[in-house]
Amino acid sequence: MNPLQIKNRFTEELPADSEQSNEIRQVKNACFSYVLPKKTSNPKLIHASIEVGNLIGLDANDLKSDTFLKIFSGNELLPNSKPFSMCYAGHQFGNWAGQLGDGRAINLAEVENKGKFYTLQLKGAGKTPYSRTADGLAVLRSSIREYLCAEAMFHLGVPTTRSLSLILSGDEVLRDMLYDGHPEYEKGAIVCRVAPSFIRFGSFEMLTARNELKNLKQLVDFTIKYYYPEITGNTKTDYISFFKKIANKTLDMILEWQRVGFVHGVMNTDNMSIHGLTIDYGPYGWLDNYDPNWTPNTTDRQHKRYRFGNQPNVAQWNLYQLANAIFPLVNDAAPLEAILESFQKDFQVKYNNMMLSKIGIFSTKETNSILIDYLEHNLQLSETDMTIFFRKLSTISLKDTAIEALEKIKLAFYNPSEIQQNILETWLEWFSQYLERLNVESLSDEGRKTKMNLINPKYVLRxxxxxxxxxxxxxxxxxxxxxxxxxxxxxxxxxxxxxxxxxxxxxxxxxxxxxxxxxxxx
Structure with a gap:
């Protein structure tokens, strides 16, 4: 396997756990703990991404090598690397959870390739000081979901971590999948995730909660230095700019989630990346029928905090927690509050423009959301498949009548027999208004279809x-x-x-x- 260009910026420049044991414990005055992956008994490569391999300096032959299998199953270390797990806290379902940390994730190394830096992280590689009551392992089913989803999101144009490899460990893992008291042994697996870094909102929350303000400043300065280099100082103004940039990246990420119908399912603050990347693919899902109240997470079934329609609000709430975490470096609430208060307004403007583009309206003349509000209401009158509806909408012609237009999207209805009487009249009214609006646009049918099909995916990972x-x-x-x-x-x-x-x-x-x-x- 080609040698990787190893960098250890995180471990060389930030405070390490003074204890060397791998015992589960509270880790204080540190951003990370050194830890070794657990060796696997009989690893087997299931799949590897050549594209992601190329990002870090590996080719297709490298991904097939025995060395690759040994390293990315946790059985060997990369030369000059010092694997570690990160210490962070978080709010889970709106409640402070204290120390969480990488309970089943181990950062193998940071690598440099063509002037860009990537952190390689094994998920499911064994126990760490942050594993709490767990074993630090992962099962095949969740590993497949993570591996496929990260790559699917990237190609949809959604900011995300990437997947390098999916490896069967050869070991069995005991899991109670439904938390119903019936644990069973399942196949174990390991995914290698790739991102600029795995620093989270909770990384800062942990340090502030423990009043480790020197370490807080060190971590913020480190993050700015390497990931927001356009911010050139470490003054109060620079920290405000840092927060604003994270807020903007988070807003854009959520906007992309809403565009493609993705529901993260567990938007805790420890699952929020400071890079504005989708991270930690657990109980996620794509909307089948358009339902703003849907959440894929059984734990969230009662209160639906992380439902599709609430994701922008949760993102703002999580940013409030990040603002609280970096406040000691700013000591002025007003500029942070101003950024937070503008989040929803800015999001709504971008959301309306995005939704108008999904229905083929690209002119800036249309600024109100009446047509979008009406559509979102109609999509819930009878189960209507979100992906199919928006994709089929591009086939409508300017010459179509409302009933002809409705006929072209009927594949999206789960129960076509329900589209009658009041529901039918409501849909026909919307299509009448929609066609009237389309005829104001300067695009031809073919031109509009081409642009819409670059926004509305045909295939998502249902x-x-x-x-x-x-x-x-x-x-x-x-x-x-x-x-x-x-x-x-x-x-x-x-x-x-x-x-x-x-x-x-x-x-x-x-x-x-x-x-x-x-x-x-x-």
């Missing part, structure tokens, strides 16, 4: 698709993992040979475990 690949993988058949990986590399293309995946959620998936609701168990 939960039932991921579950089908998991079911086969549990029988040692990994072919569907690669099929979905290849499909999702081009989510906006027609791909005639893959038309079978442009389909509504099948009825069997409504109640099947892993398809409708998911737990955090992995």
């Amino acid at each position: 939960n039932y698709m991921a579950q089908m690949s998991i079911d086969l993988a549990n029988k040692d058949n990994f072919s569907l993992i690669d099929e979905l990986y290849q499909l999702l590399r081009k989510p906006y293309d027609e791909q005639p040979k893959n038309e079978k995946w442009f389909a509504k959620r099948p009825d069997w998936a409504r109640s099947k475990v892993g398809c409708s609701m998911l737990s955090c168990s992995s």
